[in-house]
Amino acid sequence: MSRETAYRVIKRSIREGIASGEWPVGALLPSEPALSATFRVSRMTVNRAMRELAAERYIRRVPGVGTFVAEPVAQSGLVEIRNIADEIAARGHVHRAVVLRLAEAEPPAPVASDLGLAPGAPAYHSILVHEENGVPLQVEDRYVRPDQAPGYLEQDFLKATPNEFLSRVAPLSEAEHVVSAINADPVIAAHLRIRAGEACLRVTRRTFSGGQPVSVAELTYPGSRFRLGGRFGAHPMERDHG
Amino acid sequence: MSRETAYRVIKRSIREGIASGEWPVGALLPSEPALSATFRVSRMTVNRAMRELAAERYIRRVPGVGTFVAEPVAQSGLVEIRNIADEIAARGHVHRAVVLRLAEAEPPAPVASDLGLAPGAPAYHSILVHEENGVPLQVEDRYVRPDQAPGYLEQDFLKATPNEFLSRVAPLSEAEHVVSAINADPVIAAHLRIRAGEACLRVTRRTFSGGQPVSVAELTYPGSRFRLGGRFGAHPMERDHG
DNA sequence: GGCACCCAGCTGTCTATACAGCTACGGTAA
DNA sequence: TTACCGTAGCTGTATAGACAGCTGGGTGCC
Numbered sequence: 001m002s003r004e005t006a007y008r009v010i011k012r013s014i015r016e017g018i019a020s021g022e023w024p025v026g027a028l029l030p031s032e033p034a035l036s037a038t039f040r041v042s043r044m045t046v047n048r049a050m051r052e053l054a055a056e057r058y059i060r061r062v063p064g065v066g067t068f069v070a071e072p073v074a075q076s077g078l079v080e081i082r083n084i085a086d087e088i089a090a091r092g093h094v095h096r097a098v099v100l101r102l103a104e105a106e107p108p109a110p111v112a113s114d115l116g117l118a119p120g121a122p123a124y125h126s127i128l129v130h131e132e133n134g135v136p137l138q139v140e141d142r143y144v145r146p147d148q149a150p151g152y153l154e155q156d157f158l159k160a161t162p163n164e165f166l167s168r169v170a171p172l173s174e175a176e177h178v179v180s181a182i183n184a185d186p187v188i189a190a191h192l193r194i195r196a197g198e199a200c201l202r203v204t205r206r207t208f209s210g211g212q213p214v215s216v217a218e219l220t221y222p223g224s225r226f227r228l229g230g231r232f233g234a235h236p237m238e239r240d241h242g
Numbered sequence: 243m244s245r246e247t248a249y250r251v252i253k254r255s256i257r258e259g260i261a262s263g264e265w266p267v268g269a270l271l272p273s274e275p276a277l278s279a280t281f282r283v284s285r286m287t288v289n290r291a292m293r294e295l296a297a298e299r300y301i302r303r304v305p306g307v308g309t310f311v312a313e314p315v316a317q318s319g320l321v322e323i324r325n326i327a328d329e330i331a332a333r334g335h336v337h338r339a340v341v342l343r344l345a346e347a348e349p350p351a352p353v354a355s356d357l358g359l360a361p362g363a364p365a366y367h368s369i370l371v372h373e374e375n376g377v378p379l380q381v382e383d384r385y386v387r388p389d390q391a392p393g394y395l396e397q398d399f400l401k402a403t404p405n406e407f408l409s410r411v412a413p414l415s416e417a418e419h420v421v422s423a424i425n426a427d428p429v430i431a432a433h434l435r436i437r438a439g440e441a442c443l444r445v446t447r448r449t450f451s452g453g454q455p456v457s458v459a460e461l462t463y464p465g466s467r468f469r470l471g472g473r474f475g476a477h478p479m480e481r482d483h484g
Numbered sequence: 485g486g487c488a489c490c491c492a493g494c495t496g497t498c499t500a501t502a503c504a505g506c507t508a509c510g511g512t513a514a
Numbered sequence: 515t516t517a518c519c520g521t522a523g524c525t526g527t528a529t530a531g532a533c534a535g536c537t538g539g540g541t542g543c544c
Contacts, residue, residue: 005497019410031524042499047526055297063525064506181423181441181465199423199441199465223423223441247527273494284529289496305495306536 006041010049013039015058018069029059029067083163084130084138084219093133099157100191101127107143107216114206114216115145124152126162129191136192137226142217148209162215170209178204181223192222199223248283252291255281257300260311271301271309325405326372326380326461335375341399342433343369349385349458356448357387357455366394368404371433378434379468384459390451404457412451420446423465434464441465 017023032050036043050067053059060070088095105125106112112119124144129136142162144152148170155165180202189196203219259265274292278285292309295301302312330337347367348354354361366386371378384404386394390412397407422444431438445461 007497033524042501044500045498048497051526061525062507064523065508066524178469179421179443180469181443181463183425183439183441183465197425197439199425201421201423201443221423223425226422228419228421249527275494284531286530287528290527292495303495304537306493307538308494 006039007045007049007052010035010039010041010046011053014049014053018058023069025069025071027069029069031066083161084140085161085163088130088132088137096131096134097157097161098129098131099126100129101125102153102155102157104146104153105143111143111216115143115213117145122146124149126152126157128157128162130161135225137221139188139191139220140217141220142215144215145213148212148214162217166207166215170212170214175208176206179228180204182220184220184222188220192220194222194224201226201228203228248281249287249291249294252277252281252283252288253295256291256295260300265311267311267313269311271311273308325403326382327403327405330372330374330379338373338376339399339403340371340373341368342371343367344395344397344399346388346395347385353385353458356458357385359387364388366391368394368399370399370404372403377467379463381430381433381462382459383462384457386457387455390454390456404459408449408457412456417450418448421470422446424462426462426464430462434462436464436466443468443470445470 014029023029030038032043032046035046035050039046050059050061054061054067057070059067061067085095103125104122106120107115107117107123107125109119112121112123115123117123124146126140126142126144128140128142130138130140140162144162144166146152149166151169152162152165155162157165182200182202184192184194184196184198184200186196188200189198192200194200200223201221203221205217205219207214207217256271265271272280274285274288277288277292281288292301292303296303296309299312301309303309327337345367346364348362349357349359349365349367351361354363354365357365359365366388368382368384368386370382370384372380372382382404386404386408388394391408393411394404394407397404399407424442424444425439426434426436426442428438430442431440434442436442442465443463445463447459447461449456449459
């Protein structure tokens with residue numbers, strides 16, 4: 001029997017008070033000194049509880065003013081997208097990449113726009129197929145800003161994935177993802193060795209380094225062999241400890 | 243000029259030590275008392291820094307043993323999954339739900355297992371189609387633990403979505419998502435008014451309240467009309483305070 | 485050698501206190 | 515009436531000290 005710790009009791013109590021409607025959205029919650037007296041604990045303990053609730057977006061704190069019930073965003077959730085090599089390595093399998101294309105090319109207009117390039121300006125273009133134990137798992141179609149990653153065309157992507165190279169020369173500061181489902185066209189189907197029309201998961205990833213766009217990648221996975229998973233607490237500060 | 247606070251200095255220092263390779267993955271970091279002496283601050287201050295770094299997954303802490311550099315997840319990214327009503331409202335469109343089924347039913351074995359129910363135990367089952375401006379956008383097939391949401395069968399889901407009801411009676415503490423791509427079977431196709439075989443995005447969401455499973459939902463979107471998007475910076479724990 | 489036990493060291497939590505920066509409010513002076 | 519300013523109350527941060535639970539290694543006994 002592990003006794004429930006004081007700061008957790010306070011957190012739960014506040015969450016319940018919000019859920020029950022005792023404190024509606026926007027309501028002013030009791031101050032730290034007040035809660036400290038109510039729960040007979042030190043203010044530091046109350047502070048930890050409230051700080052974590054704020055990080056979890058249950059409440060909003062304003063220095064010099066007070067603590068308020070936040071707009072609920074509870075029902076949103078997250079999915080983690082890992083890079084393909086890690087994904088495969090995590091399963092203890094062998095990763096291999098086949099380079100289908102590696103050249104300078106003029107990106108399609110929307111991609112040029114996403115990269116912040118003028119229409120008609122050249123970019124680096126690569127297409128790879130990533131295999132897990134010899135089975136194709138991802139087609140990676142990527143455009144890269146030349147100024148952000150000189151030497152991209154000289155890389156040996158059998159040794160280090162484009163991801164790894166890019167994260168070395170232009171460390172990732174931010175990433176943007178769009179996930180959609182598409183029916184495989186004949187080309188994708190051939191690369192993934194599936195039937196044309198089979199459902200595929202497509203992740204469009206745009207990465208930034210220091211606020212500058214670096215690359216736009218279209219990652220296509222066979223729906224029959226791949227799923228994106230993620231487990232995320234609403235309580236990022238409580239999720240591990242073991 | 244706001245001076246940088248001590249715990250932030252420690253956090254940054256540890257992160258830099260990891261990034262520079264001074265402490266490779268798996269390395270044992272200095273203990274709290276050691277860091278406390280190094281930085282000339284109290285152990286509580288070190289503890290806060292380390293606790294937050296652990297929440298941000300830079301390090302892994304093992305009570306009674308020590309603190310270790312965690313596996314890097316730098317190239318991973320996140321996609322946010324919002325609830326359907328918010329999603330549609332955010333676009334300024336009209337949301338409407340059609341209830342296809344609402345009854346007690348015995349869940350399939352994997353679902354029963356996910357819900358922590360004994361095989362053969364009954365659960366509440368609902369199937370809804372969510373429409374955006376009259377166009378079907380999501381089929382929601384959900385099983386709910388009866389003990390966590392009494393009254394589920396009496397709800398009017400035209401007024402409040404199952405999501406909203408559940409978040410009221412069993413506030414969400416954690417969610418687990420798996421995203422995959424499937425070809426629409428004839429039933430799904432009919433509900434979404436698309437052709438059978440068309441690629442669909444499927445999100446399987448399991449929600450928890452206070453560590454207890456509450457519901458398992460299978461959300462199916464037409465690939466041609468829906469994409470999941472998200473933009474996330476690298477340092478989730480430092481994003482608020484304002 | 486093998487086993488039980490003890491202890492040093494680590495993280496997790498809590499306390500009582502302190503000071504800084506900020507905001508809102510109210511009183512005072514022009 | 516208006517402009518100003520002081521103050522009370524709030525959050526944010528930091529400290530030194532304390533105790534608990536846990537783990538791993540070493541010691542000593544059988």
